[in-house]
Amino acid sequence: MHTVPLTTPDLLRGALDVERTEHGLLPHRLPARARAQCADPQLAQAESQPSGVRLAFRTRATAVELDTLPTKRLYTGAPPRPDGVYDLLVDGVPHGRATADGGHTLTVDLGTGTTEHRPGTPVTLRFTGLPGREKDVEIWLPHNETTELVALRADAPVAAVPDRGREVWLHHGSSISHGSDAASPTATWPARAALRAGVELVNLGLGGSALLDPFTARAMRDTPADLISVKIGINLVNADLMRLRAFGPAVHGFLDTIREGHPQTPLLVISPLYCPLHEDTPGPAAFDLSALAEGRLGFRATGDPAEVPAGKLTLKVIRAELSRIVGERAADDPHLRHLDGLELYGPADHAELPLPDGLHPDAATHLRIGDRFAELALAPGGLLARTA
Structure with a gap:
């Protein structure tokens, strides 16, 4: 498997900022200057959940692995929330789906407003059976889970997707x-x-x-x-x-x-x-x-x-x-x-x-x-x- 540097230009789309963490990269949907102007934890949680953020690359790979570290939210007294979903598209067409069942957990007590954070470990997602031709691949990150990107691997070289002229x-x-x-x-x-x-x-x-x-x-x-x-x-x-x-x-x-x-x-x-x-x-x-x-x-x-x-x-x-x-x-x-x-x-x-x-x-x-x-x-x- 080829290890793909997550810092490859244009590999990550839909994020306005990327923070380096001890584990990897944390996409943000607001820039650092905006985040510094509001201490609201609701906003911090929302903007760090990568709705619309995706990895996009060009490759002949038939297998791709993504290591992620999600943060799950749990509400005291409420039913468990489903794990966040990762959608893989090939040339814009759905081709695979995965969930990460590990990671950190953040438990919120709705009665008191208190939270408890429990650290977890990264999870490896594996997508296989991709067509062996040259193709555009996108991995859309969970819209409802803060997600740190730890590593990306593929069984063929990966490059940034060329400009398609889309608005x-x-x-x-x-x-x-x-x-x-x-x-x-x-x-x-x-x-x-x-x-x-x-x-x-x-x-x-x-x-x-x-x-x-x-x-x-x-x-x-x-x-x-x-x-x-x-x-x-x-x-x-x-x-x-x-x-x-x-x-x-x-x-x-x-x-x-x-x-x-x-x-x-x-x-x-x-x-x-x-x-x-x-x-x-x-x-x-x-x-x-x-x-x-x-x-x-x-x-x-x-x-x-x-x-x-x-x-x-x-x-x-x-x-x-x-x-x-x-x-x-x-x-x-x-x-x-x-x-x-x-x-x-x-x-x-x-x-x-x-x-x-x-x-x-x-x-x-x-x-x-x-x-x-x-x-x-x-x-x-x-x-x-x-x-x-």
Whole structure:
């Protein structure tokens, strides 16, 4: 087997930064400067989970080995979470899947908010039976597990994939964009849409952390991209982070910052998907302890609808405000567009495919959302199509 240096240029895609650890390389989806500006452990966990990050290389190898060191999350009182999935694609077509059943564990007590970290050891994943011809191979890392890359080996030489001229799609959103409850890293809705449309994904879907943070906007400003989308709303409600007075200026500031680096790039603002929990009821959201007692994860809204006239945010309020803001800005920004999130997942979809925990879509719904986004936004003539 040939040992492949993980530092080979262009071998890792979808990450904005890479940290050297005692074991190997830890991909990050926010740059170090952004990470230094926020000490929130939720953000640290989310950005280190490599949603959309993949190893990509050109080879004749028929067998590939990857040593990884994942960090598993466990919730006290909740059922065990499934192991993260590694998807292997050959020339864009699924060809193998593996899980790493070892690694570190991080146990979270939802009642007290305390955590316990137990160290583990690296795991070797082996993919065999690959076609012996020259081909592009991608290994998509688990979207929901912090993953350190320890070593890569193959039974033939490996080189970086040459530039295929594909457009780079940069997306930011919440845990739904991150891929919560998707079946695998290529089955999160952004990955599904990107693979269908043939674009290169950089996914800044950050579970619990789509909060209009200025450092995220600056990271997007400084990241090369041909197409950009931002999905805004649900985290602002379930975190009860701001009121209507702050929301509008924060959206303007976020978009202004992106535009500093991408003045004419197609930019799509997506409003929230349908979520009965917060359509009319403000946040904050909280874990449903009665659901935990039954061994399942669930959420509830704890805000008071009577406070909406005083400026508390709901999903309906945010949809209306985003539509207004984009409409006003579009007069001076012809490359700015708006997509109502209800077109991706609305009341009729919820009746057929309800949100299992009250907040997040299931695996089948991720595929539906991804397919719809590919058609509405990434297809020729779609919302992210370039105009003269």
